[in-house]
Amino acid sequence: MFVLEFEKPILALKSKIEELKRLQEDEKIVLTEEIKKLEKKSKELEITTCSNLSSWEKTQLSRHPLRPFSLDFIEKCTEGFIELHGDRQFRDDPSIVGGFCKIEGISFLVVGHQKGRNTTENLKRNFGMPHPEGYRKALRLMKLANKFRIPILTLIDTAGAYPGIGAEERGQSDAIAVNLREMAGFAVPIICIIMGEGGSGGALALGVGNRVLMFEHSIYSVITPEGCASILWRDGSMAREASKNLKYTAQDLLGFKIIDQIIPEPLGGSHNDPQKALYSMKEIILSNYKELAKLSGTELIEARYQKFRQIGEFVEAS
Amino acid sequence: MTSWFKRIAPKLIPGEKKKNIPAGVWIKCPECGETLYSKDLENNLKVCLNCTYHFRLTSEERIAQLTDHGSFHELFRGLTAQDPLKFVDSKKYKDRIKAAVSKTELEEAVTVGRCLINGHDTCLCVFNFRFMGGSMGSVVGEKITRAIEYSIDQGLPLVIVSASGGARMQEGVFSLMQMAKTSAALNRLDKARLPYISILTDPTTGGVSASFAILGDINIAEKGALIGFAGPRVIQQTIKQDLPKGFQRAEFLIEHGAVDMVVSRKELKSMVSRFFDMILQKENKLLA
Ligand SMILES: [Zn+2]
Numbered sequence: 001m002f003v004l005e006f007e008k009p010i011l012a013l014k015s016k017i018e019e020l021k022r023l024q025e026d027e028k029i030v031l032t033e034e035i036k037k038l039e040k041k042s043k044e045l046e047i048t049t050c051s052n053l054s055s056w057e058k059t060q061l062s063r064h065p066l067r068p069f070s071l072d073f074i075e076k077c078t079e080g081f082i083e084l085h086g087d088r089q090f091r092d093d094p095s096i097v098g099g100f101c102k103i104e105g106i107s108f109l110v111v112g113h114q115k116g117r118n119t120t121e122n123l124k125r126n127f128g129m130p131h132p133e134g135y136r137k138a139l140r141l142m143k144l145a146n147k148f149r150i151p152i153l154t155l156i157d158t159a160g161a162y163p164g165i166g167a168e169e170r171g172q173s174d175a176i177a178v179n180l181r182e183m184a185g186f187a188v189p190i191i192c193i194i195m196g197e198g199g200s201g202g203a204l205a206l207g208v209g210n211r212v213l214m215f216e217h218s219i220y221s222v223i224t225p226e227g228c229a230s231i232l233w234r235d236g237s238m239a240r241e242a243s244k245n246l247k248y249t250a251q252d253l254l255g256f257k258i259i260d261q262i263i264p265e266p267l268g269g270s271h272n273d274p275q276k277a278l279y280s281m282k283e284i285i286l287s288n289y290k291e292l293a294k295l296s297g298t299e300l301i302e303a304r305y306q307k308f309r310q311i312g313e314f315v316e317a318s
Numbered sequence: 319m320t321s322w323f324k325r326i327a328p329k330l331i332p333g334e335k336k337k338n339i340p341a342g343v344w345i346k347c348p349e350c351g352e353t354l355y356s357k358d359l360e361n362n363l364k365v366c367l368n369c370t371y372h373f374r375l376t377s378e379e380r381i382a383q384l385t386d387h388g389s390f391h392e393l394f395r396g397l398t399a400q401d402p403l404k405f406v407d408s409k410k411y412k413d414r415i416k417a418a419v420s421k422t423e424l425e426e427a428v429t430v431g432r433c434l435i436n437g438h439d440t441c442l443c444v445f446n447f448r449f450m451g452g453s454m455g456s457v458v459g460e461k462i463t464r465a466i467e468y469s470i471d472q473g474l475p476l477v478i479v480s481a482s483g484g485a486r487m488q489e490g491v492f493s494l495m496q497m498a499k500t501s502a503a504l505n506r507l508d509k510a511r512l513p514y515i516s517i518l519t520d521p522t523t524g525g526v527s528a529s530f531a532i533l534g535d536i537n538i539a540e541k542g543a544l545i546g547f548a549g550p551r552v553i554q555q556t557i558k559q560d561l562p563k564g565f566q567r568a569e570f571l572i573e574h575g576a577v578d579m580v581v582s583r584k585e586l587k588s589m590v591s592r593f594f595d596m597i598l599q600k601e602n603k604l605l606a
Contacts (some may be wrong), residue, residue, distance in 0.1 A: 010323060107579040121532070133558065160549065162556075163547070163548030163553045163556045164548075164557055164561070168547060168548065168553070169574045171532075171576050172546075172547035172548070172573070173531075173532045173545075173547040173576070174547065175526040176529075176547070177501055177530070177533050178527060178533070180497055180501035181502065181504050181505045181533055184507060200485075201494070204494055204495075204497055204498055208501075220491055221423065221490065221491060221494070222485045222487055222489075222521055222525070223485075223487055231487065232407040232408070232487065235512045241407075242407075245403060245406060246490045247402075247491075248491055252491075256491070258491055258495060275536075304502070305506070308498045308502050309503075311495040312457075312459055313400040313402040313489070316396055316397050317395075317495055318396075
């Protein structure tokens with residue numbers, strides 16, 4: 001089992017409760033009061049811990065292998081998914097998945113990063129770190145959606161675009177940049193959701209939407225805290241320090257007005273109840289879609305342009 | 319010369335005074351080791367007389383080399399970075415900016431202006447790598463976006479000369495979003511059917527290479543420039559192998575199809591104006 005440091009005291013209490021319950025059952029001793037007390041204590045501890053998570057703890061949660069991934073959403077919340085493959089130029093990149101599906105009867109094009117939960121899956125999915133062909137596949141599918149006037153849903157969850165020789169040879173910069181430019185021009189609603197890790201340009205390449213939403217314990221950053229630490233502190237182990245400085249939690253970004261809404265997670269994180277997290281996500285997607293569906297293609301493009309146009313903090317001398 | 323230029327008297331180019339290379343100093347070429355007289359080097363556009371190594375230029379030098387004498391008029395001055403993250407590493411971000419301003423005598427890492435390039439009225443953006451590694455924060459993103467919008471508004475061709483390590487970490491996600499902002503503006507420039515020449519110089523990496531810098535109608539790499547998404551050190555640490563010789567250099571990019579041409583500094587200005595001549599002053603009346 002994958003347990004985070006801050007979860008340990010909570011889990012210790014919970015296992016104590018289980019032990020008492022077992023004791024009560026097996027030895028026929030009445031422990032109701034003790035159990036009640038401990039349950040109250042455990043709940044309180046869980047609430048205080050989870051409402052005071054540090055940016056580093058949120059970083060760990062955002063990378064939790066049992067969080068819902070793109071394919072989990074597709075499986076649990078959509079119907080009739082038709083997966084589409086390939087960029088038509090080089091190969092199919094399994095670190096990005098996409099295709100058409102229906103959510104409550106409404107057709108969507110869904111495209112998202114896909115991480116693996118174990119080594120085998122991760123080797124196949126390249127840890128959710130795409131090569132240029134992944135971004136080009138995403139663009140190809142989004143162009144289809146634009147052509148058929150079907151709304152686009154992007155699911156973002158990557159540490160970043162893969163830094164490798166092949167990726168550079170095949171134009172990683174170009175693949176990302178073209179997506180940024182082209183997403184700005186689609187005449188359909190685009191809803192983007194940061195599922196876990198929103199890592200730099202590799203995340204943004206699916207992120208130019210009319211609505212950008214983040215899960216409660218997700219992050220969205222210009223660089224990983226480890227990368228930032230190794231450049232600015234010249235020490236990768238300063239990642240915690242960097243994570244504090246980078247202000248990249250969902251709560252930070254909502255405060256900066258860079259994202260539109262936070263999707264609540266079950267207490268302690270989506271891994272505790274993925275089904276519940278996905279249900280909230282689906283409801284929020286539909287409510288956002290209903291608002292965007294009122295806008296014309298031109299209005300959607302203009303609204304999206306203005307949304308990104310106004311991001312930036314500077315002072316202008318008069 | 320357009321009427322616009324008659325109305326506005328050309329101002330002096332702001333930026334670094336000629337103090338990087340004091341006159342009468344000898345400079346060693348990092349490539350071939352030849353000792354060069356600074357005056358000779360300057361007269362040769364800061365290209366090594368022995369091996370043609372291209373030294374990095376300040377934005378002032380680049381503007382002087384690329385534009386018609388006295389034609390550059392700076393736009394969008396007076397934008398100052400904020401510190402929305404209250405970022406502190408070994409130094410405060412605010413202090414880093416102050417230091418960069420006093421070192422370069424520039425306001426920010428990019429200078430924007432309107433100029434003539436062999437007579438072509440052009441909107442020009444030039445990066446200065448010495449200003450915090452040419453990194454893109456909110457001010458750089460805003461100035462590039464305004465330059466693009468200005469090009470559309472005035473019907474001008476656009477030239478951006480990049481030299482940047484990428485997004486500015488100290489402005490976090492605000493910097494990241496400048497990639498989307500500038501690229502979205504280029505979508506509009508596309509629709510306005512105005513030409514954009516991107517000149518990628520040493521070095522152009524990260525969030526700048528993965529946004530406007532690679533999106534030129536034509537991409538020109540200056541000879542020898544390092545250009546790529548991920549930095550070589552990051553790639554090396556990830557794949558745990560030595561990188562091939564010449565990896566991510568301009569010559570590697572042309573071989574892999576990422577740029578249209580590799581051009582030496584001496585040919586740069588004439589290449590820009592030849593391209594504009596070709597597509598802006600066409601006589602294709604029969605097709606009109
Ligand atoms: Zn030399």
